[in-house]
Amino acid sequence: MPENSSPKRPKLAWEPPFIQPHRVGEINKFGRHRPREARVASVFGVDVELLKKNYGSPLFVTSEERLRANVRRIKKAFAVRWGNTCHGWSYKTNYISAVCNILHQEGSLAEVVSAFEYEKARALGVPGEMIIFNGPNKGRAILERAVAEGAQIHLDHLDELNLVEAVAAAQGRKARVALRLNFDTGYSEPWSRFGFNLESGQARQAAKLAAASPHLQLCGLHSHLGTFILEPRAYGEQVKIMCKFMREIESSEDVQIDVIDIGGGLPSMNALQSIYLPPEQVVPSINEYAEVICGTLIEETRYRSHTNRGLPKLVFESGRAVVDDAQVLITSVVGTKRLPDGRAAAVLDAGTNLLFTAYWYNHKVETTGEARGALADTVLFGPLCMNIDVVRQSVQLPPLRAGDSLVVSPVGAYNNSQWMQFIEYRPNVVLVHEDGDVSVIRAAEDLSVMMAQDRLPEHLATPFAPVRGAGCNRFDAEAEKQAKTLRPFRICRG
Amino acid sequence: MTDSLLAGALSQCSGDRLRQLAVSDTGFVFDPQTGQSFTVNATGRLVLDCLKRSDGLEEAAQCLAEDCDVPLELALSSVEAFLMQLGRYL
Numbered sequence: 034m035p036e037n038s039s040p041k042r043p044k045l046a047w048e049p050p051f052i053q054p055h056r057v058g059e060i061n062k063f064g065r066h067r068p069r070e071a072r073v074a075s076v077f078g079v080d081v082e083l084l085k086k087n088y089g090s091p092l093f094v095t096s097e098e099r100l101r102a103n104v105r106r107i108k109k110a111f112a113v114r115w116g117n118t119c120h121g122w123s124y125k126t127n128y129i130s131a132v133c134n135i136l137h138q139e140g141s142l143a144e145v146v147s148a149f150e151y152e153k154a155r156a157l158g159v160p161g162e163m164i165i166f167n168g169p170n171k172g173r174a175i176l177e178r179a180v181a182e183g184a185q186i187h188l189d190h191l192d193e194l195n196l197v198e199a200v201a202a203a204q205g206r207k208a209r210v211a212l213r214l215n216f217d218t219g220y221s222e223p224w225s226r227f228g229f230n231l232e233s234g235q236a237r238q239a240a241k242l243a244a245a246s247p248h249l250q251l252c253g254l255h256s257h258l259g260t261f262i263l264e265p266r267a268y269g270e271q272v273k274i275m276c277k278f279m280r281e282i283e284s285s286e287d288v289q290i291d292v293i294d295i296g297g298g299l300p301s302m303n304a305l306q307s308i309y310l311p312p313e314q315v316v317p318s319i320n321e322y323a324e325v326i327c328g329t330l331i332e333e334t335r336y337r338s339h340t341n342r343g344l345p346k347l348v349f350e351s352g353r354a355v356v357d358d359a360q361v362l363i364t365s366v367v368g369t370k371r372l373p374d375g376r377a378a379a380v381l382d383a384g385t386n387l388l389f390t391a392y393w394y395n396h397k398v399e400t401t402g403e404a405r406g407a408l409a410d411t412v413l414f415g416p417l418c419m420n421i422d423v424v425r426q427s428v429q430l431p432p433l434r435a436g437d438s439l440v441v442s443p444v445g446a447y448n449n450s451q452w453m454q455f456i457e458y459r460p461n462v463v464l465v466h467e468d469g470d471v472s473v474i475r476a477a478e479d480l481s482v483m484m485a486q487d488r489l490p491e492h493l494a495t496p497f498a499p500v501r502g503a504g505c506n507r508f509d510a511e512a513e514k515q516a517k518t519l520r521p522f523r524i525c526r527g
Numbered sequence: 528m529t530d531s532l533l534a535g536a537l538s539q540c541s542g543d544r545l546r547q548l549a550v551s552d553t554g555f556v557f558d559p560q561t562g563q564s565f566t567v568n569a570t571g572r573l574v575l576d577c578l579k580r581s582d583g584l585e586e587a588a589q590c591l592a593e594d595c596d597v598p599l600e601l602a603l604s605s606v607e608a609f610l611m612q613l614g615r616y617l
Binding site for chain 1: 569
């Protein structure tokens with residue numbers, strides 16, 4: 034072909050050829066809109082690409098404004114219906130110190146479930162008397178501290194009751210305790226492994242023992258229905274059962290119950306994989322929960338106006354509903370591929386190592402760039418060398434390219450606490466302040482973090498050193514000589 | 528991909544059948560025989576154009592490889608997969 038005979042056609046960006054049938058008129062029993070590409074250029078008012086440039090990818094972005102607004106809204110929903118209420122921030126939902134202290138600034142107690150969490154709350158400056166100490170494993174040492182510092186200890190089993198009594202007796206104090214109860218509301222699977230069972234009489238026995246002890250002040254009742262409870266009436270039944278038990282033990286024992294703690298379990302606007310309908314259609318508003326809970330509480334404590342007993346404080350320990358939508362994850366496409374079944378797929382730099390909740394949620398995934406073509410069923414894989422590392426099994430996305438940014442949300446609950454130090458470093462977590470400034474609230478890990486807790490015995494200090502001992506490893510001068518060359522194999526002679 | 532599968536797909540996607548398809552510049556595809564419509568991506572449109580001109584599988588792959596600057600083997604296997612897809616829909 035002669036030169037300059039025709040200009041060369043512009044090259045196409047490589048993508049495997051693909052054709053997708055239109056599903057026009059397909060029955061949609063869920064009342065959803067047809068999928069449309071969800072695109073965002075910024076998160077919490079800050080440009081996504083700027084965040085990536087400054088803090089890297091992947092990146093957790095947290096909103097102080099959203100977090101404060103969430104907890105205020107939830108607290109208000111309860112406070113306007115039952116004056117004496119208090120929120121306990123469930124530490125396990127998100128351990129980031131800045132997150133915890135934002136909520137403490139909003140007046141939330143610390144609800145902790147282990148020695149680590151107790152020590153963390155104290156290290157952040159939370160006074161002992163503002164800590165609810167929950168959980169099934171409280172060792173003697175941490176109980177000694179909690180009793181001395183006046184924390185409210187929620188008893189899980191009889192051995193713990195005896196231990197707390199012994200600790201308080203040794204200190205000459207009276208420990209403030211609450212009984213954790215479990216029972217069947219008929220709405221959700223009972224979490225019978227925690228606390229004292231009501232139907233079997235265990236709870237009554239524990240109340241009797243606690244009431245009789247000179248070193249325990251039984252001041253509260255606590256129960257936790259479960260997680261992501263979508264039926265407000267379940268809480269109504271819970272409150273009813275707890276109030277009935279309160280009345281029983283107050284009439285039979287010398288106790289005054291000041292606290293009814295209904296635990297957590299309120300859902301967030303996230304999409305559980307087991308539920309077909311979108312969260313906007315299945316998650317009741319916080320006001321619906323507050324209405325049922327406080328309405329039942331008013332009804333079930335009406336008798337107290339005829340007695341000298343005051344009304345109990347209502348404590349709720351919402352974690353997920355407070356923090357989930359206050360955080361998003363920015364992740365980048367590392368590469369794309371077409372699976373043998375025709376589906377598009379992308380490998381991301383964030384997977385289930387960072388998004389533990391991807392195992393049970395279908396997180397919302399938004400693109401950030403310009404519109405680029407028709408949506409197609411796409412699988413999003415994480416960076417781990419494990420087949421189960423899937424962020425989304427199926428999501429409608431436009432054609433992706435390496436380097437593209439995706440915004441995954443909501444991710445504020447249980448990811449910054451259940452993430453794994455596995456294969457990859459954990460990334461920066463930043464906070465968008467109320468004035469729009471951005472700061473790192475948890476620095477990205479590096480090798481020094483990953484190796485900080487390792488200890489090498491002296492004889493293992495050097496790799497490829499000659500090995501003395503039995504078996505096939507025989508040490509001799511020649512082997513030692515070879516070892517000094519640091520050749521990458523184990524010396525095994527003879 | 529097995530030869531028999533590919534042969535089946537090729538017979539489904541004969542030149543006449545493909546020439547019936549209306550393909551717009553933006554990748555909208557209409558099949559007047561079934562009333563079904565599709566969206567095809569840019570590389571798919573290129574391959575469709577080649578196949579509608581009665582180019583063979585190899586020619587279409589060559590065209591794709593040149594326009595996208597990818598190895599011929601990659602383009603060939605992608606065109607085969609594309610043909611399998613067409614075979615399912617047409």
